[in-house]
Amino acid sequence: MIDRIPSGFNPFVIPFLFGMAFVLGYCLFGAVRILLQLPREDRKKLYLSLITPTTIYKNIRDIFCDCLLHVRLWKRNPVLGYMHSSIAFGWFMLIVLGHVEVLLFVPHRINLFYYPIFFNYFVAEANQTLRGAFMFFLMDLFLLLVMSGIAIAMIKRVRSRIVGMRKTTRHSLINLIGMYSLWAIFPLRLLAECFTAHISGGSFLTIPGNWVFRSILGNDLNLLPTWWAYSIVLCIFMCVLPFSRYMHIPAEMMLIPLRNAGLKVRDSRKGFARVQVMSCPNCGVCLDACPMSVSRADVRDCTVYLMRQMRAGNERRIKEISEKCLLCGKCEAVCQEGVEGPKLRLLERAKTEYRLSPDYSDIYVAAPSGKVLYFSGCMSQLTPSVGRSVESVMRKAGVDFDWMDREGGICCGRPMFTAGRLEEARGMVRRNEELILASGADTLVVSCPICFKMFREEYSLPGVRVVHYLEYFDELIAEGRLTLEKSELCYVYHDPCELGRGSGIYDQPRRLLGRAAAIAEAPKARAESVCCGGSLGSLTLDFARREKMTRASLENLYASHADAIATACPLCLATFGRYSDRPVRDVAEIIDQQTKGNNIEL
Amino acid sequence: MKDNVVIIGGGIAGMEAAKQLLSLGVKPILVEKAPRLGGHVASWHRLFPDMTLASDIIKRLEKDIAGANIFLETSVENISRKGRSYNLVLSNGITVNAAAVLFATGFSLFDAAKKEEYGYGVYDRVITNADLEAWMNGKKDSRIPASPATVGFVHCVGSRDIKAGNTQCSKVCCTTAIKQAIEIKERFPAAEVYCFYMDLRLFGKKYEDFYIEAQKDFGVHFVRGRVSEVGERIDGSLQVKAEDTLSGRPLRVGVDLLVLMSGMCCNPKAGALASSVKLELDSDGFLRSRDNVYEINRSNLPGVFYAGACTGTKTVPETAAEARAAALEIYNYLKA
Numbered sequence: 039m040i041d042r043i044p045s046g047f048n049p050f051v052i053p054f055l056f057g058m059a060f061v062l063g064y065c066l067f068g069a070v071r072i073l074l075q076l077p078r079e080d081r082k083k084l085y086l087s088l089i090t091p092t093t094i095y096k097n098i099r100d101i102f103c104d105c106l107l108h109v110r111l112w113k114r115n116p117v118l119g120y121m122h123s124s125i126a127f128g129w130f131m132l133i134v135l136g137h138v139e140v141l142l143f144v145p146h147r148i149n150l151f152y153y154p155i156f157f158n159y160f161v162a163e164a165n166q167t168l169r170g171a172f173m174f175f176l177m178d179l180f181l182l183l184v185m186s187g188i189a190i191a192m193i194k195r196v197r198s199r200i201v202g203m204r205k206t207t208r209h210s211l212i213n214l215i216g217m218y219s220l221w222a223i224f225p226l227r228l229l230a231e232c233f234t235a236h237i238s239g240g241s242f243l244t245i246p247g248n249w250v251f252r253s254i255l256g257n258d259l260n261l262l263p264t265w266w267a268y269s270i271v272l273c274i275f276m277c278v279l280p281f282s283r284y285m286h287i288p289a290e291m292m293l294i295p296l297r298n299a300g301l302k303v304r305d306s307r308k309g310f311a312r313v314q315v316m317s318c319p320n321c322g323v324c325l326d327a328c329p330m331s332v333s334r335a336d337v338r339d340c341t342v343y344l345m346r347q348m349r350a351g352n353e354r355r356i357k358e359i360s361e362k363c364l365l366c367g368k369c370e371a372v373c374q375e376g377v378e379g380p381k382l383r384l385l386e387r388a389k390t391e392y393r394l395s396p397d398y399s400d401i402y403v404a405a406p407s408g409k410v411l412y413f414s415g416c417m418s419q420l421t422p423s424v425g426r427s428v429e430s431v432m433r434k435a436g437v438d439f440d441w442m443d444r445e446g447g448i449c450c451g452r453p454m455f456t457a458g459r460l461e462e463a464r465g466m467v468r469r470n471e472e473l474i475l476a477s478g479a480d481t482l483v484v485s486c487p488i489c490f491k492m493f494r495e496e497y498s499l500p501g502v503r504v505v506h507y508l509e510y511f512d513e514l515i516a517e518g519r520l521t522l523e524k525s526e527l528c529y530v531y532h533d534p535c536e537l538g539r540g541s542g543i544y545d546q547p548r549r550l551l552g553r554a555a556a557i558a559e560a561p562k563a564r565a566e567s568v569c570c571g572g573s574l575g576s577l578t579l580d581f582a583r584r585e586k587m588t589r590a591s592l593e594n595l596y597a598s599h600a601d602a603i604a605t606a607c608p609l610c611l612a613t614f615g616r617y618s619d620r621p622v623r624d625v626a627e628i629i630d631q632q633t634k635g636n637n638i639e640l
Numbered sequence: 641m642k643d644n645v646v647i648i649g650g651g652i653a654g655m656e657a658a659k660q661l662l663s664l665g666v667k668p669i670l671v672e673k674a675p676r677l678g679g680h681v682a683s684w685h686r687l688f689p690d691m692t693l694a695s696d697i698i699k700r701l702e703k704d705i706a707g708a709n710i711f712l713e714t715s716v717e718n719i720s721r722k723g724r725s726y727n728l729v730l731s732n733g734i735t736v737n738a739a740a741v742l743f744a745t746g747f748s749l750f751d752a753a754k755k756e757e758y759g760y761g762v763y764d765r766v767i768t769n770a771d772l773e774a775w776m777n778g779k780k781d782s783r784i785p786a787s788p789a790t791v792g793f794v795h796c797v798g799s800r801d802i803k804a805g806n807t808q809c810s811k812v813c814c815t816t817a818i819k820q821a822i823e824i825k826e827r828f829p830a831a832e833v834y835c836f837y838m839d840l841r842l843f844g845k846k847y848e849d850f851y852i853e854a855q856k857d858f859g860v861h862f863v864r865g866r867v868s869e870v871g872e873r874i875d876g877s878l879q880v881k882a883e884d885t886l887s888g889r890p891l892r893v894g895v896d897l898l899v900l901m902s903g904m905c906c907n908p909k910a911g912a913l914a915s916s917v918k919l920e921l922d923s924d925g926f927l928r929s930r931d932n933v934y935e936i937n938r939s940n941l942p943g944v945f946y947a948g949a950c951t952g953t954k955t956v957p958e959t960a961a962e963a964r965a966a967a968l969e970i971y972n973y974l975k976a
Contacts, residue, residue, distance in 0.1 A: 419869045420757035426872075445871065445879065446892075581802050612756065616805060 039143040039170050042162040042237065050262065051152040054269040057276030058151070064280045065288045068316075072292070075309040080301050087299035100294045104374070105287070106130055111374050114323070117190065117201045124187030126287075131180045139173050155272075158231045159265050163239030174241040181231075182243060184224050192221065205331060207322040207342055209283075216282035219275040226271055230264040289316035290375060303378055306385035307348065314382070317375045318345035324369035324379070329569040332590045333583050336362070341369040341379030348382075358578075360386035364587075365456055365575030366535040371565045380575075387458025387577070398448060398465050403473065406442035411479045413442055413493075415486035416449055417608040424608050427626035428485045428507050434633050435519040439483070442473070450489035453574050455496065467496055474499055483510050485626065487537035487607045488574060494541060506537065508546040508606055511629055515553065522632045528556040529628070530600035532591075532614070533567035534607030547606055547625055554632040558598035568594050570605075572613030588617050596620075604628060643974055644669060644738040646728055648716050648913075651679020652956060653948025653963045654744035655701040658708045660967030666974065669736060670708050671728075673715040677702055679746055685776040687956055688819040689846040697956075715909075719917040726917070726943065740943045740970045743919075743927060744963065745910030747949040750798030750806065750902045758794060758900055763872045765895075768797075768902045769813070772820055788831050788896035791824050792880050793817045794867050795837040799903030808924050810903035811953045814840050815847050817901050818854045825858040833860045834893055836867045836882050844955060863891065870898060904953045919944060926952050937966045945969055 073081060087093040103109040106127045112119030136154030140147055143161060147153045153160060163170055190201065195217075198206040209217065231240060232247030240248060251260070279285060293313045303310050320342055330336035339359045347355040360383040369379045412432065414425040425441070432439055451466035474482060482504045484490040493504045514520045531551055537543045544564045551557050562568055571587030592614060595603050602621040605611055614622040645661060647654045650672030661668045676682060678698040687694055711732060718729040719741070728736045752760040752768045760766045767775075767783050775781040795817055799810040814837065821833045840862070842848045854860040865883040872878055873894070880893045906925030915921060920928040920940050927950050930938040937945050947966040948959040 419871065422756065422759050422762045422869075422871065426762065445873075446881070615754065615756070616803065 039167065039239075040162050040164050041144050041147065041160065043160050046147055046150055046153070046160065048156075048159065048262075048265070050266040050269045051156060052269075053266075053273035054152055054155060057273035061276040061279050061288075068280075069292060072309055072312055075305075075312065076301070077304060077309070080299075080304075080309070083301060084296060084299045088295065093295075093298050096298045097295050100298065101291055104294065105290050108374070114372070114374075115202050118194075118203075118321075121187045121190040121194070121201070124183045125191070128180045128184035128187065132177065132184070135173065135176055135180065139177075142169065142173070156265065156269070158234050158238040158240075158244075161239075162237050166239070170239060171241065174239055174244070178241040178243040181224060181228055185228070188221050188224055191217075203322065203326060205322060205325040205337065207320045207325065209320070210346070212278055212282045213320065216275060216278045216284050219271050219278065220284065222271045223268070223275060226264060226268040230261075230268045233258065233261040233264055283318070283320040285316045286319040286375065289313055293317045293375065297376060303381050303385065306382050306389070311382055311385070314375070314377045315345050315348045318342060318377050319375065320346065321374065323372050323374060327368045327372045327566075329364060329366060329368070329571060329587045329591065330362070330579075330583070332586045336579075336583065339363070341373070341377060344379060344382065345377065356386060357390075359383070361577040362579055363575060364535075364569050364571070364573035364579070366569035366573060367539040368535075368566070368569065371539050384456065384458060387456075388460055390458055392459065395459075395462060398462075398469060401448060401469075403443070403447050403469075404445060405473060406440045406477045406479070408438065408440040408477065409479055410437055410439035410481045410483060411442045411474060411477060412439050412483045412485070413447070413450070413489060415443070415484070415489040415608070417486050417488065417612070419443075419446070421608040421611050421624070424485055424611065424624045424626055427624065427630040428483070430630045431507075431511060431514075431520065431626060431633060432483075435514045437514070437519075440477070440479075442477070448473075450486075450492040451496065452488050452492040455492065456575050457577060463496070467492075471497055471499060474502060481505065481510075483507050485606075485608070487534045487540065488609065491536045491540045506541070506543060506546075506606070507626060508537075508543060508550060511550055511626075512546045515550070520629075520633055522553040522629065524553070525555040525628075525632055527602055528558050528600045529602050529604040529623075530558045530560050530595050530598040531563070531625075532560070532570070532595055532603060532605040532610055533564055534605055534610050535567070535569050535573065537606055538567050539565055547604075550625060550629060551604055554628050555604075558600040560595050560598045562594050570607075570610040570613040572609045574609070584613075585617065588613055592618055644736055645740045645742065645970055645974070646671060646716075646726075646736055646738040647742045647744055648910075649679065649744035649746055649948075649950070650674070650677040650710070650712070651744060651746045651948065651959075652681050652697070652701065653746065653950075653959045653966075654679075654742070655698075655705055656960045656963035657742055657744060657947050657967045657970075659701060659704040660964050661970065662705060662707050664967065664971045666971060668708050668742075669738075670705065670710045671714050671716055671730060672710070672712050675713050677710070677712070680749070680770075681956060683770065683774060683777070685773045686819065686823070688815045689844070689850045691819070716913060719913060721917055721941070724943065738943075740945065740973055742945045742947055742966055742970060743910065743914065743939070743950045744947045744966075745907050745913075745927075745950040747904040747926075747953065748907045750804070750810075750905050752797055752900045752902045754804060755797055755801075755900070757869045758797065758867065758898070759870045759872065759878070760900055763870065763878060763898075764876055765872075765878055766870065766898045766900065768900045769816055769820060770902065772899050776823065783897070785896050788828060790832045790834065790893070790895045791821075791828070791897045791899065792867075792878075792893060792895040793821055793833070793835040793899045793901060794880075795835065795901050796866070797900040797902050798905065799901075800838070806903060806905050806924070808904075808926075808953055809841060810901075811841070811843075812955055813901040813903055814842060815844070815850060817899075818842075818847075818850050818860070820899060821860040822850075822854050822858050825860065833858075834880075834895070835860060835862045836880070837862060837864060838866050844957075863893075865891070904949060907950065910950055917941070917944075922952075924952070926950065937962060937969050943973065945973075 108119050108122040139157050140153050194201045231244045235244040235248035301310050324341045328340040339362045344359045363383050365380045367380050418425045448466050448469050451463035454463040482502050485507045490506045531547050568591040570591050571584040604623050604625050606625045611624050645668040647668050647670045650670050658668050658670050681694050682698050684694040715731045716728050717731050720727045726738050726741050798804045842851050865885045867882045869881050870878050878895050878898050882891045884891050911921050922928040929936045929951050945966045947963040
């Protein structure tokens with residue numbers, strides 16, 4: 039293998055160099071800006087994590103698994119996983135092997151930035167070497183891999199259902215330019231290498247290609263124009279990259295260290311949030327996941343479009359999208375990049391200023407006392423059977439407790455919190471904290487998942503264990519204080535958003551229900567559970583649209599062919615109760631009935 | 641057999657229509673699913689505004705329609721259209737070929753347990769308007785205390801409530817609540833009675849007088865504001881939380897008995913039967929009249945007529961008037 043061009047330069051590399059310089063400059067500038075936007079303590083935390091061996095290992099592993107191999111996507115959808123990893127990993131290997139080739143055959147050219155990219159143009163294979171043949175074979179192999187991924191991408195664009203996606207994002211012009219230029223890079227590279235293969239050598243793709251083209255065309259006139267085209271397309275891709283969804287490629291490499299450093303989003307636009315917005319690849323996995331997508335008009339309010347509007351800075355739409363969301367958290371659960379859609383929306387909501395601010399300081403509530411407190415919450419006041427069942431079960435187990443809001447209490451603050459009215463929420467949180475801490479309690483049992491999440495995350499209650507009644511009952515059974523009789527009914531358990539995805543409680547309800555009745559599983563359960571549509575999270579969704587969501591969520595539960603539906607959230611209970619064709623019960627009601635030994639009347 | 645007329649439903653609409661048809665010389669077939677005639681009205685005690693005994697009206701109607709073919713405990717299983725006539729398969733095995741069909745299928749009473757925040761079926765002292773009427777008709781009810789100190793009435797339970805799936809006003813509950821409040825005061829003069837309403841829709845003759853009478857002569861308290869929730873105290877009495885929207889203050893009232901004014905909603909069985917013969921349903925689930933101003937009795941099919949609460953919420957006099965009109969329409973249709 040010899041160096042063919044003495045100067046080691048041809049003008050066609052200029053577009054590539056320009057694009058590369060542009061994209062590197064942009065990313066460097068952006069990264070510095072984002073680092074400066076981070077609060078001082080976050081920045082310190084990040085720097086510290088970058089020199090800690092465990093996080094270094096985690097960063098490298100995550101970048102390799104998520105950015106190149108797309109392991110999480112493989113698990114979710116193998117076809118999409120193959121498509122992404124073949125393009126990302128294949129391209130990565132082409133670049134790495136390009137450098138290896140330069141190091142092996144023309145080591146004096148390693149300082150030339152463009153040499154590995156256009157290697158075949160600059161070399162000539164004088165006599166066949168095994169090393170050369172092996173490298174060319176690998177290059178052709180990875181090029182084939184990338185092209186197979188591109189082929190799937192093209193099919194996906196036409197018929198997304200073939201790759202298992204019901205809905206796919208509608209792309210903006212800049213995204214389309216980026217996408218078509220990306221698709222063009224690899225066929226052009228193959229073509230250029232085919233035209234050059236009789237000089238540079240090649241392998242199983244390029245050499246037969248060379249024979250075919252030379253026998254048809256009979257000359258080498260296409261050689262240089264194709265290399266030009268290859269370089270120009272690379273330039274176009276790199277120039278639109280910062281303004282298109284492909285920005286996710288560099289942004290993700292920054293997102294992973296930020297996440298692994300344990301940083302939290304504090305501002306909805308700057309710093310960490312900015313990296314998340316840039317990291318959204320517009321893949322549209324959140325579209326099928328979003329419960330709002332049952333209404334065509336609401337599809338454009340899913341997280342992927344929030345990310346796009348945040349990049350575009352469309353304030354009116356950002357506000358609209360932020361206020362509409364149910365905050366069910368499913369988009370975050372399915373997101374490959376880990377974009378925290380609900381959290382960004384909450385921070386956006388907190389920006390709205392309200393003229394009137396209610397005052398809760400003079401609301402009188404009776405002071406609770408006792409080791410175990412039970413908080414049923416406002417929603418349980420609207421579904422009184424839940425509170426009564428929890429009370430009855432605890433009495434049967436001989437728990438000495440005080441129902442602190444039996445005659446009415448102060449709201450846990452979550453509705454105000456999800457409305458972005460953080461100060462008002464704090465006011466209620468403080469009152470409740472005082473009441474609970476003064477009571478001398480060591481355990482707080484909560485029956486509403488909405489309150490539960492609030493108590494766990496936003497309250498400071500040193501010495502008090504906050505448990506959902508599901509966990510508490512599960513413990514009572516384990517201690518032998520409750521014995522259940524099995525009913526003949528078959529229930530399907532609906533995971534409430536705030537309890538499942540919100541608090542990670544999936545097993546206890548199934549274990550409890552399994553002791554009290556037969557259970558069936560819905561097709562979409564646990565983290566994939568479909569929001570009932572009743573969520574307090576949305577500030578603007580109207581009733582008709584919520585009804586559609588509730589019916590869609592019920593369809594998922596009906597598919598289990600269970601006799602009845604069980605849930606552990608009073609809001610899900612009330613919402614499903616409106617439209618369900620079969621009975622809907624709270625797990626507490628079922629447990630209460632089954633501890634008496636009589637069957638539930640449906 | 642050619643000029644058979646089938647009336648589906650033996651409530652006051654069906655009975656009144658049968659009576660008028662008989663007087664016009666047409667002998668109708670009346671099909672009633674219950675073992676007795678009279679529908680919802682038969683289980684009521686007295687009717688506003690004159691405190692007429694419901695049983696008197698039903699007895700009179702029963703006597704008037706003795707000449708009709710009456711099938712009790714029978715329902716219509718299937719209707720099919722055959723040219724200009726209709727084939728009705730009854731649950732007793734009889735098939736009738738009818739030239740005209742009158743839907744007098746009425747309404748369903750809203751299931752108050754669906755508004756769980758009011759505690760019907762959960763708390764011991766919560767009853768519905770229908771339960772109270774049954775009690776006044778002599779049925780024992782352990783939920784009603786011997787001498788309640790305070791009684792609450794909740795208006796619009798399942799009416800004008802999109803969350804309960806009904807946006808329509810049930811029309812009769814405001815005045816029924818006033819009537820029942822007066823009856824409670826008559827039986828328990830020492831009791832304080834509270835009516836929680838969002839609007840008082842007292843549109844009929846003497847209804848407003850009735851309302852003034854309830855306040856002036858019986859001292860019933862009217863509170864403008866919907867009840868948000870009801871809780872049970874240890875002694876079994878109830879705590880009602882509402883907002884007095886006139887004074888703008890939240891309220892908590894303890895009551896010994898709470899009466900929920902369950903509203904009228906569409907009869908789903910009638911809807912299913914009607915849909916099977918391509919009769920149209922309205923968005924509220926009631927049967928759709930050809931025109932809501934002048935053709936309430938007519939359906940979208942020739943020979944099928946409507947009377948009473950099957951097309952929407954109605955009072956007793958409205959239902960009776962519609963039944964008479966429908967009978968005349970059927971008579972003219974058969975003659976043509």
